[in-house]
Amino acid sequence: AQSVTQLGSHVSVSEGALVLLRCNYSSSVPPYLFWYVQYPNQGLQLLLKYTSAATLVKGINGFEAEFKKSETSFHLTKPSAHMSDAAEYFCAVSGSGNQFYFGTGTSLTVIP
Amino acid sequence: DSGVTQTPKHLITATGQRVTLRCSPRSGDLSVYWYQQSLDQGLQFLIQYYNGEERAKGNILERFSAQQFPDLHSELNLSSLELGDSALYFCASSAQEGGVGNTGELFFGEGSRLTVL
Numbered sequence: 001a002q003s004v005t006q007l008g009s010h011v012s013v014s015e016g017a018l019v020l021l022r023c024n025y026s027s028s029v030p031p032y033l034f035w036y037v038q039y040p041n042q043g044l045q046l047l048l049k050y051t052s053a054a055t056l057v058k059g060i061n062g063f064e065a066e067f068k069k070s071e072t073s074f075h076l077t078k079p080s081a082h083m084s085d086a087a088e089y090f091c092a093v094s095g096s097g098n099q100f101y102f103g104t105g106t107s108l109t110v111i112p
Numbered sequence: 113d114s115g116v117t118q119t120p121k122h123l124i125t126a127t128g129q130r131v132t133l134r135c136s137p138r139s140g141d142l143s144v145y146w147y148q149q150s151l152d153q154g155l156q157f158l159i160q161y162y163n164g165e166e167r168a169k170g171n172i173l174e175r176f177s178a179q180q181f182p183d184l185h186s187e188l189n190l191s192s193l194e195l196g197d198s199a200l201y202f203c204a205s206s207a208q209e210g211g212v213g214n215t216g217e218l219f220f221g222e223g224s225r226l227t228v229l
Contacts, residue, residue, distance in 0.1 A: 034217065043220030044116060044155075048202060090155060099168050100145070100218060103156035 002027045002093045006076075006103035014111045019063075019078040021106045023091030026072065033063055033074040034092040034100070044090060050074060061085070086110045115139060118203050126229055135225045137205030138186055143167070144186040145206070145218060146178055147187035150199040161186055171179040193228045200225050 009021040025031055032051045036044040048059025055067040061084075066074045074091060091103040115138035125131055137144050146158040148171075157170035161180035172178075175220075180186040190197060200223045208216035 003227075007190040041222070043116070043222045044218075045114065045220065046217045049217060065152075098155050099160065099170060101157070102147075 002031065002099075002101050004033075004103040006089075006106050007092050009104065010102045010107045010109070012109040012111060014080045015032055015083055016080050018047045019076070019081045019085065019108065020087050021076040021091075021108065023065075023076065024072050024090075025074060027093055032094045033065075033067060034094070035059065035063070035074075035076050036092060036102075038088040038091045039062060039106075040087075047076070047089075048102045053057060054082065067086045080096060081108075081110045083110050114143050114219040115222065116203060116219050116221035116223050118201075121222065122222055124186055124227045124229065125193060127193055127195060128157050128174075128226075129193050131193065131226065132187065133188040133190070133201050133203075133226075135186045135188070135203030135205075135221060137186070137203075138207075141205035141207050141219070142184065143202040143206040144184070145223060146172075146186070147202040147204065148193050148199045149202060149223070151197075155202075158188070188228070193205050193226075195228050198226055198228045 004010045005024045006065045035047040037043045048057045050057050058064045063078045072093045088105045090105050092100045113144045119134045123199040143164045145160045158172040160168040164180050178188045188191035200224045204214045204220045
C-alpha cells in the first residue's frame with residue numbers, strides 16, 4: 001500500500017524566505033511522487049513529479065523537490081517565497097494499482 | 113485552464129435528496145478519477161474509470177455511484193444525501209490507464225461544491 005504524510009498542516013514564511021514543505025511517503029514498490037498546488041477556488045495543478053529519473057526535480061514557479069529514498073522523503077522547496085505562492089500544497093504518490101494517494105495538504109501563508 | 117470541465121460549480125440541496133455531478137475530461141484522456149475534498153478528511157479518492165470501465169475504487173460510499181459514458185464524460189451520482197456529504201467534489205483526467213507506477217499526471221477540474229442543508 002502507498003501513502004504520504006505531510007508534516008505541518010499550516011506553514012507561514014516571510015516574503016523572500018525559504019519555503020520548505022515536508023512530505024514522507026510509504027510505498028511497497030518504487031514510488032512515483034508528485035506535488036500539486038491548489039489556489040483558492042481552483043482545482044489542483046501539477047507543480048512537479050518524480051518518476052525515477054533525476055532525484056532532484058525542478059518544477060514550475062521556482063519550486064523543486066528532492067527524492068531521498070533513505071529518508072523516504074520528497075520535500076518541496078523554493079529559495080525565496082513570493083506572495084503569489086500562498087496556496088494549499090499536496091503531496092501525492094502513485095505506486096501499485098491505479099490510485100493516486102494524496103496527503104492532507106499544507107496551507108502556505110506568505111507574510112509581507 | 114486544465115481542460116477538465118465540471119458542472120455544476122455550486123449545488124445546494126437538502127438531506128435525503130439525490131444529485132448528479134458531471135465531468136468532461138481533457139480531450140483525448142481516457143481515465144477519469146473522482147475525489148472528495150472536505151475540511152476534515154482532506155482529498156479522498158472515490159473511484160476511477162478508464163474508457164468506460166471501472167478500474168479502481170476508493171472510499172466511495174454505497175449511496176454514491178459513478179459511470180463513464182462512451183463519449184468519455186463521467187457522472188457521479190450521490191443519493192440519500194446527508195449533511196456530511198457537503199464537500200468539494202473534483203474530477204481529474206489522465207491519458208494513462210494507470211496500473212503499476214502511474215507516472216502520468218492528473219489534470220483536475222475546478223470542482224463542484226455541494227452543500228447539503
